[in-house]
Amino acid sequence: MEKPLNNRAWLLVAPVFLIVAFSAIVPIMTVVNYSVQDTFGNNQFFWNGLGWFQELLDPTTELGGRFFDALWRNLLFSAIILAIEVPLGILVALSMPREGWKVAATLVVMALPLLIPWNVVGTIWQVFARADIGLAGWAINALGIDYNYTGDSLAAWITIVVMDVWHWTSLVALLCYAGLKSIPDAYYQAARIDGASRWAVFTTIQLPKMKRVLLIAVLLRFMDSFMIYTEPFVLTGGGPGNATTFLSIDLVKLALGQFDLGKAAAMSLVYNLIVLALCWVFYTVMTNTGAERQQGETPA
Amino acid sequence: MTLELDRVSRTVSGVPYIDDISLKLERGSLNVLLGATLAGKTSLMRLMAGLDAPTSGRVLVDGRDVTGQPVKKRSVAMVYQQFINYPSLSVYENIASPLRVQRLPKAEIAARVSEAARLLKLEPYLERTPLALSGGQQQRTAIARALVKRADLVLLDEPLANLDYKLREELREELPRIFASTGAVFVYATTEPTEALLLGGSTACLMEGRLTQFGPTAQVYRRPGDLATARVFSDPPLNALRANKSGHTVLLDGGAVLPASGVLADAPDGAYTIGVRAHHLEVEDVASAERRSDTGAGGGRLIRLAATVAVTEVTGSESFLHMDMGEQRLTALVPGVRRLEPGAAVEVLIDPDHILLFGADGRRAGRALDAAA
Amino acid sequence: MASITLDGLAHAYRPDPRGPQDYALKEINHVWRQGGAYALLGPSGCGKTTLLNIISGLVVPTRGKILFDGRDVTRLPTEARNIAQVFQFPVVYDTMTVRENLAFPLKNRHMPREAIARRVEEIASRLDMSSVLDRKASNLTADAKQKISLGRGLVREDVAAILFDEPLTVIDPHLKWQLRSTLKELHRALDLTMIYVTHDQTEALTFADTVVVMHDGAVVQTGTPEELFERPAHTFVGHFIGSPGMNVLPAAVEGRTAHVGGVAIGLTRAYPALPAGEKIELGVRPEFATLAPAGTGVPVKVQRVDDIGRARIARIEIGGQPAAALMPEGLSLHGDEAGLTLDPRQIHIYAGGVLVNGEGAL
Structure with missing residues (x-):
């Protein structure tokens, strides 16, 4: 009885396989193909074996150097925005209203940044932060602080981080808010009766109950920030110098700027593998906490 | 239709949810699944409905193998513990919804809905939305929606658990009558022995994913085949005393010695569990002078055990006496108001005819006597 | 420890109640004496939960006063009332062990560590939970969790009353019997005022010495289980009980x-x-x-x-x-x-x- 059922299932899945083959497998194979060859233009290709990969993973070479620089920049960026967005998102979620008309109003306002296309976000901030005509940039300079994100690396970083926080903190906040809303009132009442302080309520009830959504929030924000491209590309174009050149931007420079297709292909494959590996780590962590919960709910 | 489960098991990531259950439910029957939370009632219903496929074993409808056939292809209706209705639709539209899906003619829908509404006493509320109704009426709506489909199999998963006590009583009384008027196979899951008794029909006792006994409800109640069934099907809980029989005497775990009378007399020597339901225990206050004389009706045959009162619960119509006999807790249900002070010494009287005797393997001993009874 | 006096208490959820139909709780005068076991019995929507919330301080009544030992607490918040409550669904702090759960209310009140440890051990042994003290509370069964919520109330020596809001709803029938007699034994041993809200007559009658039957926002009869059974003052009581x-x-x-x-x-x-x-x-x-x-x-x-x-x-x-x-x-x-x-x-x-x-x- 089980067998014919399975065969039918394969048949139904077949179209998806076809689509995936054209949309993912074929392009990836093309990239793999490029990554083991070298080209001098004119559509002439030469076999290069694992050469590009060896160069890429050796920090002393030119290619390896820029790859690792960009990778560290990426990791640093992700770490910074997580460190800011997660606590800030929780804080915002905690201070959001829990009932009445204010809920709807708050939710709409919170969702606004999420609805703006990414290149538009970049453009908004590019203008907003400009020292000459931008409202923020001008105001900061007017306060006597020398601020120019096109010239100063630190200013560029701060601008990108602030932009990302502005863009994405609402996502973390909304997820946390959903987690908070699912906590029954009885928990808060019990905590009041037990004489728990505000902080104790947070650490003993709210945080544990938010654990799962927080994990999802961290996962989403990490993957997203690790693959960030559009906003810094629009805002700084990777500059000043290479100060904000993240992996994705570097990849584009390499492939479309220098037409080093082989190097770029190798780099994109390694980049892809890193993303996949991190995905797997997060997935495992998430399913494990899920299983732990399940066990907890089955009485001994 | 008839529904047959043939040695079905279901294991989810190594944990057995359903463990080798065979069960045959007849056309037009009411079947109660009785068991504690997590005994496997819901899992079994999901197998019957086709929501889950068994890990092994077969599900047969009218003798035809339907294992693995999805729920959509089966004629099944389900009622849950939570009141599940469409909040924005009127009660009428709620009841009509499964018929609209089937694209039945309007007149047919109207006729069926009004019939179901009459059966469940929902006629005055047809134009309201479910949230404007009481919990009992909401659940009536859900039941009406299940009935109106005229499904061959109607599954009710603790449908009264979220209702007030009195509403529960009311619906419990009506449901067997409502069920009898349709021809479907009804399966009704509950944790409460009283509910099973009131519904009648047949009862399947479940424990830890196993089926311990299946048969006519009154018979399963009065003649449980094993200790597990007797425990599941007793409320207040079954008094179970561990005992050892040798010759003409029975030594209880607490140290008391009894004559081997009644069902005990015919049992071979060995270890047993003596089960007595709470309403079969009589309690005498040792301090009060008037002891029932042993010459009274069958008084000489009664087993007497010394115990001390731990807690008394009085409902007005009856009293529950919880007593300690060494480590053993006994519960007696006696009619009327009996207030005994905690710590009072009492004698517990047991008529040997009321004893359910279970062997070391948990099977009931002395079943041969059933035929005579 | 305290007696609880309800003095002309009434509550309407609308801000401008006009007639009696607007009142979820009609006028109640009642004294709950120290150490008594009381039950509030009635169908859903009869006002019993409103009354419970007024006692626990979640709702401020429209009219009337509530006194603990003669002291007016009508406007005091929950945490200032020395009450404990057991809810319909078990509330435990998931991340903590049973021991930490029981110690939590005392820790919040800055009791010395040794005193907390002693008190927790004592209450755990009363609840028959000494053997699971170091298990995670979230891994226990529903009845054990209910005992923990009760225990968090019992550890506090200042508790005036323990309120129960249909605490056996999610408990299996045979465990209900055990938990009920545990409750009853605790009540006798600890001399606490206990108020038990339920729609289930068996629970109310077996638990309480005095049962308050409510219907439509008003008290229809107050009495012992025998009185309610043998002389129902109202046909509603006759129908509802039994x-x-x-x-x-x-x-x-x-x-x-x-x-x-x-x-x-x-x-x-x-x-x-x-x-x-x-x-x-x-x-x-x-x-x-x-x-x-x-x-x-x-x-x-x-x-x-x-x-x-x-x-x-x-x-x-x-x-x-x-x-x-x-x-x-x-x-x-x-x-x-x-x-x-x-x-x-x-x-x-x-x-x-x-x-x-x-x-x-x-």
């Missing part, structure tokens, strides 16, 4: 006889002062109505007999009115005709739903 509830039959009373649909039933008392215009009803509990062979007592028709395990309940008709009666062991019926013997002292007369005291010897 399973099956009291038989309430429309009747006409003449001297010491009541007529129910043409059937005469003898009374021990006379009711000369029955108010005119009110609906007169006769109430008798199934427990005091026993079926007998046809020809004895009141003639009735038997419709069916339900076996509830420990007894058999006959569904009958008296003068065309449906009623329930006990079916004694050994009685066999021929056809649907039978007799009914009633305990005359347990027959009550109600006018407009309210119990009327008759005249004459009992």
